[in-house]
Amino acid sequence: MSNTDDYSRNELMSFLDMKPLDIEICDVTLRDGEQTPGVAFTKEEKFDLARELDAIGVEVIEAGFPVVSSSEKEIVKEISNLGLDSNICCLARSVISDVDAAIDCDVDIVSIFIAMSDLHLKFKYHKSCADVFSCAMGAIEHAKDHGLKVRFAAEDGTRTDVETLKKAFLAAEEYKVDYVSIADTIGILSPATTHYLVSEIKKVVNTPICIHCHDDLGMATANTLVAAEAGAKQLHTTVNGIGERAGNASLEELLVALRVQHGIDRYDTTKLTAISGKLQEYSGLPIAVNKSVVGKHAFTHESGIHVMAILEEPRTYELFSPEMVGGKRNLIVGKHTGKKALRGIVEDLGYHLDHDELCTLIGKVKNCTEVKKGLSRDRLESLIQMVQLHQE
């Protein structure tokens, strides 16, 4: 979509016998993301994030859970009526009044969820699987009768007996649901078990499958990608990977992974750094400097061997260009700087040093950064000037 040079593709993919992926993104930042402890977005923040997600090209935006509060319901309705290209979805329990709230909100899709794992049946609902399932089917029928698209989501689906899950999805298919969703609610999946589960469901169900991964083991993005490779259609993400506990699969990681691994370039990834910044501001949750794709260090380089190569060809040490994700390269000097790198940086600053001056400068740089972390541009310039004036 963007004209930026995206550098490397994973050529190893050509050795795998894999069909082109048929996927869409459902971003759940405004719903599951907002379930992050302590996070509550204002109406304006939600509108802004919805517009940004729409501009990126996300196909579905989960705008909220209307029964949470009257203002939540109002905001979901307003987002539905913003005129975005993205389809708008909201969450509902397997309760008729929750579905009515979704109907009132003018959403395109309602995600009706129910848990069928033994743990949830016993300790949360105190009901049999047949009982909760019949509530779910009643809610689905009600939504369908009112013309909504329906996602039937199996909460805690990854700790639910696989045969039970298959039967439930098959029965939901009879009600003409538009999607069935496997929710890895507590993040227990690994890539191998994700592949197994999605493949098993795909053997019996023709309805598009959704995958909703949590990051309790740090594998949410990997599992989501593997689910897509096993045939899942709708992939759930959040900006910066926020969400319950350790969060969800991160939008920025998944979009870049889809591009690098599968050549899917229809999403406007140049907007990812900006939306990540807004999300940090609105949620009050700063990301780690080493966060993939959008972290401060994603394109920051200090090591001499890396910087000398990057000065000639950035692809040597960058998987994709900063421009591709709306980021910026930053070459810094510190304990790990080498002479070639330093010469490049010095020349970029508009100075020219001869070999001896450069050797003197590198000594000063190493002295300054042995114990202190990093060296500001101003400090570097004053060191360069000292060297030029032959000052100690």
Ligand SMILES: CC(=O)SCCNC(=O)CCNC(=O)[C@H](O)C(C)(C)COP(=O)(O)OP(=O)(O)OC[C@H]1O[C@@H](n2cnc3c(N)ncnc32)[C@H](O)[C@@H]1OP(=O)(O)O
């Ligand atoms: C995996 C997920 O992310 S699930 C979504 C989690 N998100 C949230 O919980 C959003 C914030 N929640 C809330 O604001 C509130 O809990 C509300 C508005 C949803 C419900 O509030 P309350 O009416 O006060 O109910 P409360 O939270 O005490 O209990 C939840 C009720 O929903 C029931 N319930 C939970 N999930 C489902 C479901 N999928 N289908 C039907 N009923 C359900 C529970 O069994 C319980 O029923 P009970 O009151 O008969 O015991």
Ligand SMILES: O=C(O)CCC(=O)C(=O)O
């Ligand atoms: O599968 C879904 O669509 C949502 C379920 C969910 O939020 C969860 O179980 O964590």
